[in-house]
Amino acid sequence: MDQKKTKSVTPSDGFARVRRETKGRKGKGVIVISGLGLDSQALKELAKKLKKTCGTGGSVVDETIEVQGDKRDVIQQVLEKSGFKVKFTGG
Template sequence: MQRLFAGTPFDRPPVCERCAALETACVCPAPSSTPFRLDPRTQTATLRKEKRANGKWVSLVCGLDPQGNDLSALLSRLKTRCSSGGTFKEGRIELQGDHLETIRAELTAIGYRVKG
């Protein structure tokens, strides 16, 4: 009798991605479930605004460590608070429009020090 998943990945026993041993025989340390995050009170965010070539203003948040912060979640929070679009480019957060005071208030509420 032939098995239903014979020859597929579901037929094989699970193996460790790091050492390629069977999961039951693996001795690798368990990966950390929580990523490393820096305390916002120890960081300073620099705010500024730029006028782009098409005459539109863009608010920038610079100076935050991409590895020590969840910048995509922070961008999402700031976009919601400012009711505008935005993106993460070259290690900085860019929001469409002049929203420096709203961004300053939100970052201060989170615990960041703000400059600019």
């Protein structure tokens, strides 16, 4: 049996894409962060840091982080401190 389950990570182009979504969430907005190029463990750690800083909930879905509420300015600061360039797309 294959003991190592390696999932390929989409490489980052250096930009963290941040967008606001409400579709399929009963009108509640979430901030979706994609394009980070991190493995699942690093994504979970960054998501935890973002949720704690924003004081909200959220989750990791595939290769994206979802943070509840509209805290784009706070998220931008945390991502830039972590070495990402932030690009706002749509919404």
